[in-house]
Amino acid sequence: MSEEKLYAIRNNVGKYLTIERTAPWWDSQVGTTVRNIDVALAWAGKHGGHVVTFVEEPKKVVLSKEQAKIVEDAHGYMLPAEYITDNTDGGYESERLLMEAFVNGYTVAKEKKYNVKVPYAVNSYFKKIDANYCIAGYTSIVDLDEDLAQFTEADIEHYGLQDCEKEEVTDDEQ
Incomplete structure (x- = not known):
């Protein structure tokens, strides 16, 4: 986040002061901004109104689902x-990241998904049947229901498919 601030002059009806070479005037849509607080205060003193500070909005932090849960729970x-x-075991940097997310907001990282190939089979992929089983033998990704054919890293471990070749699903395919 940039520490630079911009200042403008606003009157009590919400219009901003515009300064040009010809003359200053109050305009509700446009105003002149300056980087120097002393200049802004001088303009406010000379033309009326008060100084308004514009600060760059901080960037949101990207968190995992687990980290986001900690931040959500912290709000209550x-x-x-x-x-x-x-609730953080990653040390100073992890705590700092979660505190920044608590203050500035966050987004949850999209979990990577994969199509998992059946070993020793040409164009054959796994498909989830239920929480405990998956089957193989489909000859094309097109034949598969996307939700049942896409595996997260946790799914791959759960179904015991760690030794299988996997293809990352891109945003176009998700």
């Missing part, structure tokens, strides 16, 4: 910083 806790510290 009496001492959110303590909650984050107690």
Whole structure:
């Protein structure tokens, strides 16, 4: 986040002061901004109104689902910083990241998904049947229901497919 600030002058009806070489005027849509607070204060003193500070909006942090859950739970806790510290095992950097997310907001990283190939079979892929089983033998990804054919890393481990070749599903395919 940039520490630079911009200043403008606004009057009590919400219009901004526009300064040009010809003359200053109040315009509701456009205003002149400056980087120097002293200049802004001088303009406010000379033309009326008050100084408004514009600050760059901070970037949201990207978190995993697990990290996002910690930040969400911290919002309902009496001492959110303590909650984050107690539930983070990654040390200073992890705590700092979650505190930044708590203050500035966050987005959850999209979990990578894969199509998993059946070993020693040409164009054959696995498909989930239920929470405990998956089957093989489909000759084309097109034949598969996307939700049942796409595996996360956790799915791959759960179904015991770690030794199989996997193809990452791109955003176009998701």
